[in-house]
Amino acid sequence: MTEILRANNLEFEVLGRKILSIQEMALEKGQVYGIMGPNGAGKSTLLKLLSFLDSPTSGNLFFHEEKVSAKTITLEQRRKIAVALQQSLLLDTTVFQNIAVGLKIRKLPRKEIKEKVNEWLKKFNITHLADKHVYKLSGGEAQRVNLARAMILEPELLCLDEPFSALDFPTKIRLIDDFKSILASAGTTVLFVSHDLLEVKSLTDELFILMDGKLMQQGPTEHIIENPNECTRSFINEWKSYLTI
Ligand SMILES: Nc1ncnc2c1ncn2[C@@H]1O[C@H](COP(=O)(O)OP(=O)(O)OP(=O)(O)O)[C@@H](O)[C@H]1O
Numbered sequence: 001m002t003e004i005l006r007a008n009n010l011e012f013e014v015l016g017r018k019i020l021s022i023q024e025m026a027l028e029k030g031q032v033y034g035i036m037g038p039n040g041a042g043k044s045t046l047l048k049l050l051s052f053l054d055s056p057t058s059g060n061l062f063f064h065e066e067k068v069s070a071k072t073i074t075l076e077q078r079r080k081i082a083v084a085l086q087q088s089l090l091l092d093t094t095v096f097q098n099i100a101v102g103l104k105i106r107k108l109p110r111k112e113i114k115e116k117v118n119e120w121l122k123k124f125n126i127t128h129l130a131d132k133h134v135y136k137l138s139g140g141e142a143q144r145v146n147l148a149r150a151m152i153l154e155p156e157l158l159c160l161d162e163p164f165s166a167l168d169f170p171t172k173i174r175l176i177d178d179f180k181s182i183l184a185s186a187g188t189t190v191l192f193v194s195h196d197l198l199e200v201k202s203l204t205d206e207l208f209i210l211m212d213g214k215l216m217q218q219g220p221t222e223h224i225i226e227n228p229n230e231c232t233r234s235f236i237n238e239w240k241s242y243l244t245i
């Protein structure tokens with residue numbers, strides 16, 4: 001297994017308050033990782049640090065064993081990491097143009113951009129929406145565009161912050177199913193923040209449980225769900241009780 005990202009003694013403080021304290025965390029290539037925890041646990045903060053959008057107060061991050069920070073990251077390294085957030089922040093234009101924008105910035109030839117956009121429209125089942133303005137999309141459609149826009153960059157690491165949380169249940173299940181098969185064929189390493197055990201269970205191989213800024217448990221998702229520890233038991237069991245309703 002190839003390790004692509006490692007965090008050591010990561011701490012993040014805001015106004016003297018310690019929000020995050022992670023001793024060690026490592027991501028291996030091709031795995032789908034979940035970060036799950038209650039509201040305010042520090043999930044989004046951790047995702048921003050691990051995707052080099054923000055800098056920790058102290059501690060180190062290693063990308064392919066090379067020490068990197070939000071300040072020292074090279075363009076080449078930055079291009080290997082894509083981030084998609086909860087609010088999809090799409091540009092004021094068509095679906096096609098939104099998905100094409102990253103490749104345009106990378107100055108790919110027009111023909112190649114067109115081919116790739118068409119390929120990703122197809123993978124996410126949104127070919128029929130290509131010329132539609134993004135402001136006229138439903139939440140589920142917009143989230144498909146958001147994910148296609150990230151995946152077209154063929155990132156090594158895809159960081160997602162609650163991309164499905166605003167979607168109704170059937171829409172969410174359909175998108176997760178499609179996304180799962182897309183990920184399986186792309187082999188992308190994914191770091192997926194969610195507070196929803198159903199999403200985490202269906203999408204992730206490995207899980208980190210974050211509570212109060214600390215990693216309380218980590219391991220294979222199924223194992224954690226079946227064997228929560230002292231710290232995570234009440235949180236996981238509460239979720240499990242909702243899933244069996
Ligand atoms: N820039 C900031 N200034 C002040 N407090 C912050 C800042 N960023 C995060 N926090 C605080 O840090 C804690 C963790 O926030 P974070 O957004 O990472 O949690 P989360 O697990 O993503 O929560 P949610 O499930 O609600 O999205 C919260 O108490 C939040 O209020």
Ligand SMILES: [Mg+2]
Pocket residue numbers: 043044045
């Ligand atoms: Mg959050």
